Amino acid sequence: MVEERFENEKISGKEFEPLIVAYCCNWCSYAGADLAGTSRFEYPTNIRIIRIMCTGRMDPTLVLETLRMGADGVLIAGCHPGDCHYQKGNFMMEKRFDYLKKAVKNVGIEPERVRLEWISASEGGKWSALIREMTEEIRQLGPNPFKHMQIPKKTDAMMNVFKSQRLRWVVGRSQIKMEIEEEKYRQAVDSIMHDEIERHMIMGALKEKGALTAEELAQTTGIQPNKIVQHLIALRRDGKVNEAGEKNNQYLYKLV
């Protein structure tokens, strides 16, 4: 369907019109967008607003899913720091956004397509200017790459990363108290994301081809053999893969 829409746009020769999904918190940004209306601050028609109670509610999986479904841009708009109706939901979103943006880039989507902005209930003008700016920026970028290509496997992997207990735990803990240095925290998040993607790729290969040795897995996935072994140990510990006999003096692994 998404592809069809894109085809239609191409055939009709019309200029590309982006569709942007905006997640607005009920208390500040949704009200800010209301005020833009009350004040008659015009802006392009390319935005569709979805009301949520707080940006703190925005699970990164929702953002990735919105992009997967074909939105050309995603805007998350919440209260200014310190103004959150629920005290700190916006701070929590800000922390998630940090890795969300990296992840989006990682799966081949321009990170500019995803934005986190603070709009207060009194900033109708700011809202209007933001939508004008964002629409133009995304118009320049062109359609969401997912519209005209197979959604890459990496995106599925990334979705699994977002759902992974490991990443969610590390980020979640950091929301309560930063126990390690900021830099080390970022490194930890990066390496977890990287690992989880590779593990997902390993599991994908095993699902497709049945039992494989570490060497074969390295060839299929392009992941370094020593990393493959590390991942297999972790996956075995988590009860996701198991040995399935031997081949060329090497263990074969299969999904549990």
Added chain:
Amino acid sequence: MEQEPRVGVFICSCGTNIGGVVNVPEVAEYAKTIPHVVHTEHNMYTCSEAGLTAIQESIKEHDLNRVVVASCTPRTHEPLFRAACNEAGLNPYLFEMANIREHDSWVHPHEPQKATQKAKDIVRMAVAKAILLEPQTEPEVEVKGSSLVVGAGVAGMTAALSMASQGFKVYLIEKEKEPGGMAQKLYKLYPTLADASEVVDPLIEGVKSNKNIELATSTILKEVSGYIGNFNAVLTSLEGDRELNVGTIIIAPGSSNYTPPKGLYEYGLNDHVITQRELDEKLKNGEIGEPERIVMIQCVGARKGEIRHSELEAFPKSDTAELLRKILKARKEEGWPYCSRICCMNAIKNAILIKEKSPKTDVVVLFGDLRVYKEYEDFYRRARDLEVRFIRHIEEVRPEIAQTPEGKLQVMAYDALYGTEVTFPAKWVVLSTPLIPSKDEIMLARMLKIPIATDGFLMEAHLKLRPVDTNVDGIFIAGTVSGPKDVSESIISGEAAAGRASILMGNGKVKTEAITAVVNEDLCIGCGLCEEICPYGAPKVEEGKSKIREILCRGCGSCAAECPKQAITMRHYRDDQILAQVKALLSPESSKGVVQ
């Protein structure tokens, strides 16, 4: 879902507000084609009596189990439509609104075609969400007719007396040995120059003699559990701990007075450099005499320093008294960034008191800005008439102080009006210092989960709309704990907080949030992250599973977004309900029949 969704869509023209831009009949015609929509109509004003009746009749006639109104913003009109649905026997949470006015016709007046297309999208998205909605109920809890007031200053005593006079049982606690608070230490009050005791003594007498008030001094609040209507408070005094059960709590512990660091304007080094508060006491005790000159310096420790983001972060997150001690210590050196608003009038008041008693004394007030509002302008003129000298220095060049070898004080200032340096030998130098938050209050706020504003004072639920409410239902604030106030303003806030608490206690029950978190116990691993993340203390891990205490949950959804196992979801804002809207927008065809 046991019943097939039957959606009714009502599209409002809002006069020409929507209809003048969006082709409303076309949108209505389109809405008919959306799956599960069984009835569609468009009205001139859906919110009118006729419009509401049409909704209610259609619910019955077409057996609707979902209603979508496409009109204005839900922020103003959702309660009205929900109530109409409720009256017609449809659970109000089976109603969904599509905002095609503020978010469409009003912002796209020159693009009617695109606006019409957008309206169709918005309606389709709203229907997609409506289909997945579930009925919700707002839990009702009983509110006990008793209140705990923390702090027996002017605000706390006023609140206590107000609630007691309405027949509610009030427990009033005070950490000092005697009630009275800061006002009791004051001498005269502006602008009447009445004795502070004229205000404070009757209040003290009142709280001591009122049979509905139980006053406990040298007592602090140690712990609070429970929720609106039913709080359990543990009080601590020398006699030991005591437990109370109350319906509401009013926090009125007051604030502190900024004490300059040793050496600032020779404070702490020379006995004749004092704060306005100390001047008050000396005037009361007649220790000032009839000196040749007194110099007052305004804004000492106020309107200085920056609001630091790191500090802002530290306030809500720090759980250690140590960090707060550091912040307060740093602030003592640097000063506080806000205007304490009472110091100008306070200085004028003391200047007048001195002048009226000793007209020959030269009273000089050095200021960068002088803020007198309301009738205080007359108060300022009165001081001018008494020949108090107000001298403005520019903000960047602060006055300086020196001691002559004989130990006499000399204040140098840059007179902005004359553009020249002026020097005043002075017997007394009085520093006007701000009211500041104290560590005790911040710790109290942390215990109660009341947020702290960037200036360090307790934060109101809404600065303008809910000035004495806090983010914790059933807990209110009064007095200077939420920012500098004079005595009359403290009385106002005490009465206001008592009023808010009495509404709850008078009704005896209250409805709480329906949109709350739900834990899927099959997925929950009991890690307790939600417990720590929640600003309201709603989740609690019991027997290895997180349980949401719905009364405490406010529905922000942070726990749902952070749960490592994605075991938590939000009522009315489930992932699938949110994504159904995206799906309806981006691939309308495939959204057909997505009912789960």
